[in-house]
Amino acid sequence: xxxxxxxxxxxxxxxxxxxAAVQGLVLAVVVLPCGVAFLVxxxxxxxxxxxxxxxxxxxxxxxxxxxxxxARRRLAAEWCGVRIPAAxxxxxxxxxxxxxxxxxxxxxxVRRDVLWLPVDMTAGFVTALLPAxxxxxxxxxxxxxxxxxxxxxxxxxxxxxxxxVPVTGQATALGAAALGALVLxxxxxxxxxxxxxxxxxxxxxxxxxxxxxxxxxxxxxETRRDAVDTSAAELRRIERxxxxxxxxxxxxxxxxxxxxxxxxxxxxxxxxxxxAQARRNSAEALEELRDLVxxxxxxxxxxxxxxxAVRALALRLPLATEVTVELPGRADAPVESAxxxxxxEVLTNxxxxxxxxxxxVDVYHTDGRLRVTVxxxxxxxxxxxxxxxxxxxxxxxxxxxxVLAVSSPAGGPTMVTLExxxxxx
Amino acid sequence: MRVVLAEDLFLxxxxxxxxxxxxxxxxxxxxxxGPELTRALEELRPDVxxxDVRLPPTHTDEGLQCALAARxxxxxxxxxxxxxxxxxxxxxxxxxDGTGGVGYLLKDRVFDAEQFVDAVRRVAAGGTxxxxxxIQQLLSRxxxxxxxxxxxxxxxxxxxxxxxxGRSNAGIAAQLVVTERAIAKHTSNIFAKLQxxxxxxxxxxxxxxxxxxxxxx
Numbered sequence: 001x002x003x004x005x006x007x008x009x010x011x012x013x014x015x016x017x018x019x020a021a022v023q024g025l026v027l028a029v030v031v032l033p034c035g036v037a038f039l040v041x042x043x044x045x046x047x048x049x050x051x052x053x054x055x056x057x058x059x060x061x062x063x064x065x066x067x068x069x070x071a072r073r074r075l076a077a078e079w080c081g082v083r084i085p086a087a088x089x090x091x092x093x094x095x096x097x098x099x100x101x102x103x104x105x106x107x108x109x110v111r112r113d114v115l116w117l118p119v120d121m122t123a124g125f126v127t128a129l130l131p132a133x134x135x136x137x138x139x140x141x142x143x144x145x146x147x148x149x150x151x152x153x154x155x156x157x158x159x160x161x162x163x164x165v166p167v168t169g170q171a172t173a174l175g176a177a178a179l180g181a182l183v184l185x186x187x188x189x190x191x192x193x194x195x196x197x198x199x200x201x202x203x204x205x206x207x208x209x210x211x212x213x214x215x216x217x218x219x220x221x222e223t224r225r226d227a228v229d230t231s232a233a234e235l236r237r238i239e240r241x242x243x244x245x246x247x248x249x250x251x252x253x254x255x256x257x258x259x260x261x262x263x264x265x266x267x268x269x270x271x272x273x274x275x276a277q278a279r280r281n282s283a284e285a286l287e288e289l290r291d292l293v294x295x296x297x298x299x300x301x302x303x304x305x306x307x308x309a310v311r312a313l314a315l316r317l318p319l320a321t322e323v324t325v326e327l328p329g330r331a332d333a334p335v336e337s338a339x340x341x342x343x344x345e346v347l348t349n350x351x352x353x354x355x356x357x358x359x360x361v362d363v364y365h366t367d368g369r370l371r372v373t374v375x376x377x378x379x380x381x382x383x384x385x386x387x388x389x390x391x392x393x394x395x396x397x398x399x400x401x402x403v404l405a406v407s408s409p410a411g412g413p414t415m416v417t418l419e420x421x422x423x424x425x
Numbered sequence: 426m427r428v429v430l431a432e433d434l435f436l437x438x439x440x441x442x443x444x445x446x447x448x449x450x451x452x453x454x455x456x457x458x459g460p461e462l463t464r465a466l467e468e469l470r471p472d473v474x475x476x477d478v479r480l481p482p483t484h485t486d487e488g489l490q491c492a493l494a495a496r497x498x499x500x501x502x503x504x505x506x507x508x509x510x511x512x513x514x515x516x517x518x519x520x521x522d523g524t525g526g527v528g529y530l531l532k533d534r535v536f537d538a539e540q541f542v543d544a545v546r547r548v549a550a551g552g553t554x555x556x557x558x559x560i561q562q563l564l565s566r567x568x569x570x571x572x573x574x575x576x577x578x579x580x581x582x583x584x585x586x587x588x589x590x591g592r593s594n595a596g597i598a599a600q601l602v603v604t605e606r607a608i609a610k611h612t613s614n615i616f617a618k619l620q621x622x623x624x625x626x627x628x629x630x631x632x633x634x635x636x637x638x639x640x641x642x
Contacts (some may be wrong), residue, residue: 420524
């Protein structure tokens with residue numbers, strides 16, 4: 001029984017070693033040309049970006065690189081059970097090739113993939129080839145001993161080096177066989193794990209770190225909950241405003257019109273009074289709707305973008321306000337809206353609590369971030385947290401991975417900075 | 426008087442056409458987009474244009490931009506801009522060239538046909554018609570403390586508000602139910618307190634007041 005079991009284990013082991021050798025060989029054969037080709041294509045594409053052509057080829061090539069990396073991730077899982085986590089950012093929907101290219105090149109995962117190409121075609125190639133070498137090299141040693149040495153060693157007497165054994169005749173060929181046997185023992189022990197080395201190396205280069213991923217998931221879960229809560233609260237507020245405001249006024253108007261219809265002949269004077277009231281109601285309904293719209297998405301923001309919307313906001317303030325805007329394009333509508341309402345809140349705070357008589361607002365875009373600073377010359381002492389409006393702003397910016405920083409020493413001045421990562425179009 | 430009208434919502438466009446025709450205006454064209462407006466202003470050379478701020482194809486401030494461009498090409502071209510909301514920012518841009526013949530009103534103002542038509546006529550004649558909301562915003566912002574505006578009596582403030590909207594002395598007198606002479610006295614007081622140069626020309630007077638209110642501190 002024991003021998004049977006041993007034999008079965010032996011066969012499994014041999015099959016594993018041979019399989020690893022073949023898989024490694026196949027991988028090595030594919031790795032080198034693919035790696036070289038994609039690396040060259042990527043570099044050429046990136047160099048061609050200033051000429052415009054690169055804008056169209058780079059996304060295609062990088063998609064190819066990603067496919068290559070994804071294929072390797074699959075093989076790693078199937079062959080050796082090595083899981084290589086990936087964290088690609090979602091591509092922007094915009095069909096604009098510039099936006100797509102920049103977004104791709106900014107993605108740390110894509111950058112890791114590209115850096116992996118040279119590693120893969122050198123160290124990756126060697127580690128993939130090693131199992132095959134370790135399986136087939138001992139075989140050569142045995143063949144030498146079996147007589148192959150005659151073909152390798154010509155009459156001149158120059159030795160054929162098998163490892164560190166100089167093969168010159170049958171005796172040394174037997175030495176080669178002995179070395180081959182030694183190697184084979186090593187092969188036997190290590191080959192199945194050697195291919196794992198290749199995939200572990202791959203994971204070290206292109207794998208997203210698990211801790212980073214976990215942290216990201218945590219942040220996303222929190223900000224998503226905040227976003228859902230905020231928007232639900234907003235919808236409830238809008239519903240209530242409509243219900244108690246414009247809707248009620250329209251009902252009153254309808255009633256007045258009904259009464260007017262009845263009164264118009266019997267009591268024209270009273271009808272006229274009611275008409276005036278109906279008109280007042282319609283004007284007030286419009287006014288309320290206008291305020292509501294301003295709270296949902298200010299028209300200036302839709303018409304002019306963040307810069308002019310902030311300028312328009314400043315014009316409504318009872319403080320002297322200086323606004324500087326340096327934005328070469330427009331951010332996505334949700335980002336613009338978040339930034340606008342954050343600035344609105346910060347300015348309202350400044351008016352209410354700071355006692356300032358001057359405010360400066362700077363809006364600009366740098367290092368892939370939209371940055372707004374609001375500085376006032378008030379008494380300072382503002383802080384995030386403790387039920388201040390600033391905590392609410394911070395939470396809402398979180399949805400966009402935005403951050404809020406407050407510097408407000410007692411005695412002032414107060415400087416509030418908010419940053420949202422985004423691309424301008 | 427020939428009018429070019431630009432408004433993308435059919436109901437409003439139709440209503441405006443009917444109202445203006447009822448008051449004896451000739452509608453040279455009623456268009457619904459920015460490019461059509463630009464073409465109509467160039468080809469038809471109307472006496473006044475009534476323009477909605479937001480127009481297709483961009484649905485941003487296309488109407489305002491077309492109006493400003495047309496006024497750059499033809500300084501003083503009378504334009505009355507209508508909007509669902511008023512912004513000082515836009516008012517300032519319209520007034521920037523200082524030539525007059527500019528109006529900026531909330532769409533709600535068409536409820537009062539008489540006053541609205543009066544505003545169109547005023548703008549066509551080279552005057553101004555600023556929405557009361559714009560003026561109130563300017564006033565509330567300017568009177569935050571320590572400005573000459575604080576020295577005005579409540580009645581003078583009322584007169585100032587109406588004057589800044591672009592009304593003539595006669596118009597203000599009718600609105601406040603007093604004599605024109607009383608208004609003339611108020612206005613000269615206002616001009617003295619704000620240290621503005623007195624002008625007989627109604628239009629220049631309004632522009633001076635608006636410029637004073639909109640001045641950066």
